[in-house]
Amino acid sequence: YSEEGDIQKRLFTAARRLEDNVRHTGVHAAGVVIAPAPLEELVPLATVASKDETTEGSRVLVTQYDMTALSEVGLVKMDFLGLRNLTVLHNTVREVERRTGKKIDLLNLPMDDEKTFKLLQRADIKGVFQLETSPGMRDFCSRIAPRRFEDLIDLIALYRPGPLQSGMAESYIKRRKGQEKVSYPHPDVKEVLEDTFGVIIYQEQVMLISRKIGGFTPGESDALRKAMGKKIHEKMQEMKAKFISGAQKLGHAEKFASDLFDQMAEFASYGFNKSHSAAYALIVYQTAYMKANYPTDTMRSLLESKVGKTEELVPYLNACHEMGVKILGPDVNESDVSFSYVEEGVIRFGLAAIKNAGELASKSVIEQRKSGKYKGLIDFLERV
Numbered sequence: 001y002s003e004e005g006d007i008q009k010r011l012f013t014a015a016r017r018l019e020d021n022v023r024h025t026g027v028h029a030a031g032v033v034i035a036p037a038p039l040e041e042l043v044p045l046a047t048v049a050s051k052d053e054t055t056e057g058s059r060v061l062v063t064q065y066d067m068t069a070l071s072e073v074g075l076v077k078m079d080f081l082g083l084r085n086l087t088v089l090h091n092t093v094r095e096v097e098r099r100t101g102k103k104i105d106l107l108n109l110p111m112d113d114e115k116t117f118k119l120l121q122r123a124d125i126k127g128v129f130q131l132e133t134s135p136g137m138r139d140f141c142s143r144i145a146p147r148r149f150e151d152l153i154d155l156i157a158l159y160r161p162g163p164l165q166s167g168m169a170e171s172y173i174k175r176r177k178g179q180e181k182v183s184y185p186h187p188d189v190k191e192v193l194e195d196t197f198g199v200i201i202y203q204e205q206v207m208l209i210s211r212k213i214g215g216f217t218p219g220e221s222d223a224l225r226k227a228m229g230k231k232i233h234e235k236m237q238e239m240k241a242k243f244i245s246g247a248q249k250l251g252h253a254e255k256f257a258s259d260l261f262d263q264m265a266e267f268a269s270y271g272f273n274k275s276h277s278a279a280y281a282l283i284v285y286q287t288a289y290m291k292a293n294y295p296t297d298t299m300r301s302l303l304e305s306k307v308g309k310t311e312e313l314v315p316y317l318n319a320c321h322e323m324g325v326k327i328l329g330p331d332v333n334e335s336d337v338s339f340s341y342v343e344e345g346v347i348r349f350g351l352a353a354i355k356n357a358g359e360l361a362s363k364s365v366i367e368q369r370k371s372g373k374y375k376g377l378i379d380f381l382e383r384v
Contacts, residue, residue, distance in 0.1 A: 011043070014069035027062050034076040039063065043073065084305055085129040085287055091301040092290050095341060099297075106286050111149050115292035116285065120152075121145045126319035127302045129287045130156060130280055143173055150195060152281040153274065157201050162270030172199045185260050186252075188212050200267035202274040203229065209264060213257065215246030228268035236265060299325050300347050303339040307353045320347065330354055332380060333373040337362045 027048055035042055044064040063070060067077050093104045123142040125131040131141055137159055144155050158169040174180035175197035182198045184190045192208045193200065200206060206228065207221035216224065220242070227235040240261050247257035291298040299320050306312045320327055328334075328342065330349040337359060338350040351362035365384055374380040 010073045014065060014072045015044075025064075027060075028067070028079070030079045030081045031067065032078050032080055033063055033070060034078060042075065043070070083129070083283070085283060088127075088298075088301045088305050089283075089286055089290060091304065092294060092297050095297050095301065096294055099341065104290075109286065109289050111285070113289055113292065116289045117146055117148075119292040120288055121147075124291075124323070125288075126315065126322075127287065127291055127298065129283045131284060131288075134159070140169075144176070149281065149285060152284050153277045154196060154201060156280050156284065157272035157274070157277040160270070160272070163201070166270055168199060168201070168267070168270060172197060172201070175199065185209075185263065186213065186256070200264065201272065202277070203268065203271045204274045206264050206268050206271060209260070210243060213247050213250065213252060213260060214243035215250055216243070225268070225271075228265055229271065231269065295323055296325055296341060296344050296347060299323070300339050300341050303347065303353070304350070307338050307350060308359075310353075310355045313353060332365055333369065337366060 025046075025048075033039065033043075039045060039061075046062055046064050047059040048062055050058045050060045065073070070077050089106060093106065097103050119125075120128075120131075120141060123138040125138060125141055131137050140159050141155065144151060144158075146152050146155060154172070157163070158172060163169040163172075171180060175182050184193055184198050189209050189212060192205050192212065196202075196205070200209075203225045207216075207218075207225050210216040210221045210224050211218070220239075223235075224239045224243075226232075227239055240258070243261050244254055244257040247260075248254060287298075299316065302316050303313060303320075306316060317327060324345060326346045328346060328348045330351055330353075332351070335348055335351045337352045339353065340348045340350065342348050351357055351365055352359045354362075368383045371383075374383065
């Protein structure tokens with residue numbers, strides 16, 4: 001490598017680190033590298049077999065560097081995740097428009113919808129993005145009893161092993177209900193922590209406190225967030241000294257600044273990125289809104305998303321029963337390929353959802369039915 005080129009030095013350092021640590025290779029399911037020049041000019045590449053069912057047998061181009069090494073050589077890696085819930089939302093909105101002519105703009109929903117928050121308060125969360133994934137979430141959701149969109153942001157950030165095991169989540173709930181006194185480390189940070197009842201939940205709160213109390217610049221506060229989040233001890237000690245010094249310049253006592261920094265470090269190890277939580281909360285609200293206001297359409301789309309996965313259909317069929325949505329059995333003269341909307345509160349079972357029936361066979365049944373309904377078993381067997 002050239003002694004003169006900084007990028008070459010970083011490439012060499014990254015390669016040596018990988019040489020010492022690589023045990024096996026793997027491909028990130030959603031990682032995309034963004035570069036200012038063709039990747040073959042910057043990093044070593046390889047081709048691997050595609051695992052995507054739609055491109056079976058083909059090969060895809062990947063870097064031979066992991067995400068840490070890519071960052072070290074100055075490249076940007078973004079994760080683009082596909083969510084089944086987005087497809088469910090799209091299909092639900094499309095079906096409502098097809099049936100009623102009503103166009104629903106998911107990005108401009110009323111954010112204070114009473115039906116939506118009542119659904120969340122009673123923890124009717126089957127099919128609601130992010131909330132249906134854990135058995136304990138139902139109890140947690142009912143205890144928090146969301147009343148506004150910001151509550152959903154907090155809920156997602158708190159329902160993780162760190163906040164739950166540390167007592168942070170429990171303290172938040174008790175303070176929210178008036179069972180525990182709300183207190184703040186200093187009056188100057190009340191504005192930062194007021195929305196979360198004095199509990200430090202987010203990385204952004206740590207950053208704001210470091211600026212208000214320690215006099216940090218925005219860049220320094222972000223460096224502190226990274227150091228605390230990744231528990232880089234040497235960097236944290238360096239930042240602590242800077243924080244105490246800055247706090248003293250702003251008139252705060254050394255012991256207060258030291259204790260506050262340690263408190264922030266403790267919370268930061270569990271801290272969550274609020275912008276991340278807010279983005280998830282938006283999809284939570286959208287899925288809950290559609291379920292609360294268009295329950296039959298929503299459940300139809302959820303069932304459709306699990307066609308061909310019989311075991312995964314059962315929880316949604318049970319949820320329909322609990323909601324009072326009737327599921328009519330499959331019928332060669334009435335069923336579509338997938339689940340279909342009959343009327344409000346009634347869904348017809350799809351032919352392709354029958355175990356081992358399959359989509360092609362189901363389409364064949366429906367195609368032959370265009371010439372007239374089946375008159376009986378013999379007629380069905382002769383025509384299909």
